[in-house]
Amino acid sequence: MAQDVLIEIGLEELPARFIDDAEAQFLDKTIKWLDEQRISYASAISFSTPRRLAVLIEEVAESQASIEEEAKGPALKIAKDGQDNWTKAAEGFTRGQGKTTDDIYIKEVKGTSYIYVKKYIEGKSVQSLLPEFKDIIESITFGKNMRWANETLRYARPIRWLAALYGNEVIPFEIAHVKTSNFTYGHRFLSGKLTIDEPKQYEQLLNDNYVIADAKKREAKIVKQLGALQEKNEFQIPVDKDLLNEVRNLVEYPTAFVGSFSTSFLALPNEVLITSMAEHQRYFPVEQGGELLPKFVGVRNGDDYELETVIRGNEKVLRARLADAEFFFEEDKKLSIDFFQEKLTRVIFQEKLGTYTEKVNRVKTIAKHLAEELSLKELKEVVRAAEISKFDLMTNMVNEFTELQGVMGEKYATYFGEAKEVSQAIREHYLPKQSHGELPATTVGAVLSIADKIDTIAGCISVGLIPSGSQDPYGLRRQAMGILRILKDQNWDLTIESLIEYTLSVLENAGLTINASSNDDLLAFFASRAEYLMREENIETDIIHAVVDNQLGIFHVAVEKAHVLAEKKADDHFKTSQEALVRVLNLENKVEDTDYKVNPNLFQTESEKELHESVAAVKSTYAEYLEAQKSEEALQLLADLAGDIHAFFDHNMIMDDNEEVRKNRLSIIHELSVLILQYADLRKIAWKQHA
Template identity: 55%
Template sequence: MSTTNILFEIGLEEMPARFLSDAEVQLKQKTQHWLTSIRLPYESVKTYVTPRRLAVVIEGLANKQLDQEEEAKGPAKKIAVDEEGNWSKAAIGFSKGQGKSVDDIYFKEVNGTSYAFVNKYIQGASAEVLLINFKDVIMDLTFPKNMRWAGKTMRFVRPIRWLVALNQSNIIPFEIGGVSTSNSTYGHRFLGEQVTIKDPLMYEELLATQYVIADSNERKERISDQIKQLEQEKGWHIPMDSDLLEEVTQLVEYPTVFYGTFNDKFLTIPDEALITSMKEHQRYFPVLSDNEELLPYFVAVRNGDNRSIEVVAKGNEKVLKARLSDAMFFFEEDQKHSIEQYNAKLSRIVYQEKLGTIADKVQRVRALTDKITTLLDVDQTTKQNALRAAEISKFDLVTNMVNEFTKLQGIMGEKYARLFGENEQVAKAINEHYMPRSANDALPQSTEGAAVSIADKLDTIIGCISVGIIPSGSQDPYALRRQAIGVLQILQQTGWDVTVEKLIDVTKELYQTLEIEKSSEDNIDEEINSFFYARASYILREATSEQDIIEAVLANGIGNISFAYKKAALLTDKRHDTSFKDTQEALVRVLNLAKKGTNSGVDATLLQNAQEQKLYDNFQAIKVKYQEQIRAYEATQSLETLSQFTPFIHDFFDHTMVMTDDEQLKNNRLSLLNEIAALINQFADLSKIEWKQQLNA
């Protein structure tokens, strides 16, 4: 089959950089799906995206659809043929509707009933006819925000200025929003010009002559290479923040890296504020020395070549000077007030309508920090530092610097706390209590910071759920999921001797003392428990545990999350360990049979045979040691202790009828199994694990 090459390009006013990556992914996926749906085979689909264009090149596209044979199902045989064996009107109508005659009908049984069928041959249409409909793919693209322009009714990300649609050198005719397709494209807004495309495969090369690097990966690589070259020439270290690199890549069509300088007096501003000002407002890369000290330089990316680059640098220096002057003003002004004055302002800022002001939240966080540090039994100095950090944890929210750069919350709190004379542990904890700020962010390193962080996050989670704010789908305005995961990650890292349930309980106890309008108490408990269970399942799954093992470990609550990690990892290994098979079978048999009765207490005088007595004696001997190991969160040791039951359980079942007709004996034996099952369940509900499939694999 002969093939052809296709180009589609949508020329636009500049699109927001943050839209481009997703738009390119969409364009490729939707194009591939469309080609598959219309049965047009192809060799490859290559997409391009710049601020002013979205384009796709389809290479090796078949010139016509694949021919298709289709089996059409008609009426049942009893309807298609009358009692005399003649074709019915239904059969005649069915065959005509398929472009066939009754001579083409055959019968085939489906689910015990015979139906009429005909085979249809559908000749493939030419690509030339089908390609006109690519405009449907374009209109199916979605963006976070669309707009209308020039009185038009259609909505799109930005006004469409030109359209290219080529089948080899032939124009594919269609129109969108009053713009008709052609074979003309436009280069760089200032350096390029209008050019004619004669071959879709020359698209990328042709644009390069017009100062447009169409491939975003190539633009990113050019920026990275130029920055690395600048590092070598100047002896600098220029950290390439991945988000910033992605943004500047999508802001330009022809990237040229340059650098500028600023007055070193601005280095008195905290590094984080300087860097944030450069990145957030100007999309500049900061420059560091070999020992990671900030230098009075910046690196930027121009949308164009290097002509008059010195003039461009000077212009950027002027703009940055104004930005840094603002930052210095904010920094100096913020130091004219005290922490207490800032804290007083928090009472005028609503945190959430039903949960009060930020000042109210701070009071709750302090109270929870008190409860948590008491649970942890920390020393008095640590406790007082944590309480002070909780008390002033939000004061920087009303500073000029954080008002201008919201990402600096906590960071500026730490800086200002030091300047205002707070001790190092308190200052550090103010910043740490926001951690982790994102999925891969660092966790608090100090006990004070970890305690306040957990208190703050639990207050947010329990508070929001209590007043009916529950995440659903993609809606999670208070980031409750991320905050719950943060709590679990901190607990896993610290290994504190405290359960998730206990922390939830002390938070709920605090909320019971507050005069807030809450949802139904039963619903609150159910929502909180299921919410944390889902988050615990998520982070255990991220640690490569399989779902059945997660369910086994969490069957009786989350408990100590660090211990849950250890148990999940150990059971993942054991499910593939054939030497554990005897133990697994013994323990699971106990769990399954124990469910048939209750624990009414074991009467030792009713133990009838030696195997029954040995199992009971072994239970008494093992129980204390095992529970000590569980309390010490010793996963390996406690499972090894459980394994000691193995021969005694097998002997017991080989020589003892549990479900005997004697009710007293049956209940006594079920009580013994229930007591052993209770020990096993302290580790995990092993009956939830799909052992057999793994061991036989």
């Protein structure tokens, strides 16, 4: 008879940022285990709160599915001796499978005969397998782990209880000296220890004891409460999705409330108010007609008992924080940009890369160079923005509210009389803040963002600080993706190779020691980020490598080429052209003397002459198309050579015995290969086998 299964991990409060991923892992690992163990079930659902992760599996079979499977043994020539008798290898194989040599049969695989037996594997009882959930629980990973007491297990937070039920029976296992039971716990302050009589009772039992175990239902309850408060108070609550997600993972039983603060604090920049509320206190700001009100909405973990007391407590905490912000804001305005700039000289950016002032000087050099290379009219603004790009890091406000770096730089730069383009660039040069976040809107901000990021990336990688696995303390992957996205967004004709080369020269001129492999390391690093971004545009990996492996070049052009090749890969009409061009590239490695010039006097066939003349005729136009970034037209020029290429191969022995003739024909191949490889290495594409 099918039974329901419940597994719950009870924990000290998990950090909100860990919960969603841990819940997903628990469910995914559970489903994978059930499938691997051949255990049938009706459904599997997961639950999570700050204090628990759980899975409920409904209608789990009593036993594994029994199977008959084929076991492959050694090759027949090993399994039998010269007298056609079974060898010890054959006997050992069958014995290991619980069979005899009488059960052997023979099958041929890729031209070789092997011995096989069929074996029947009877399914075990599910109840005997369920203690293996211990391994699933221990395999869940978190962004940061800890040990507690004398335990060896590393986990996000200490495990306090384990509920594990198969029907109404406890599944026996133990983790970190915590044994499984049929007990769980309701809300920390509003309930206590609870007995689970059967798995299906779990969610309702918790709900009756002030725990909404389903995260989506908890979120829906918060959204409904926010809507009710908006309607009642006639204001708007702009709900940030990330904040909502975090709040739902901070509470087990949400109750929303409205608090207020003094209108005098509205004189602070909105970003300061919102950061104080949302980032520090997890409150939702409140607006009316697009303007901030001196109010906030918080979410309590519990019911509405003594809610007024809770509101007053939250108001007191926020008032203290805003008072600090007000003081810092006024104090900073009494100083000057030069004052903060001088303080930067004594602050280390990175031990091997020097102070922030030294970094700013490098960024200024790079930014000025980029502006000149791109012939930007905003050169003066770029240089000034770079000069003062980090001054706000030394302000009291940013020291207290680190999330506001750049934001306060813009506010203070404006206050101190800097041009709008300069002030805005100080904020924008930190963009994008996430891999797919907002990009700089202005030209000055975009240039400064690239200069700052490439200095950090090249500097860190040059001194050996290369990201590995999940470790990327300086956010180099995100910053590299930011550079590529900005270059593509701005449509700038700036190659990654030239950007890396110039930045390394700036680092060397600044007296930094650069690893010999830095250039290659940086090219590989950017290529991997480019591949990631291009895959997100549904470009296949083989096409990406064909385009970027030889040279990453101008990123937006590389992306365009990849899209063109993706279309051609699926186009039956391109097959003849593709075969011709790949045929050429396949002989490129036979060319020994790349400096040898084609000698028309050595031509022996008309096809040699025609291909040579056709290549010469398209060279100039092909170069113009590449320069004008007409990727489709450039590829079509090469494709139009297909007839001459096939004729050349069909009517000539390329590797002729006569050395001069051979070199001459290979030189034609080389000339054409150079053109093709300027576009992409078509050999790396897994071309479709068209009918």
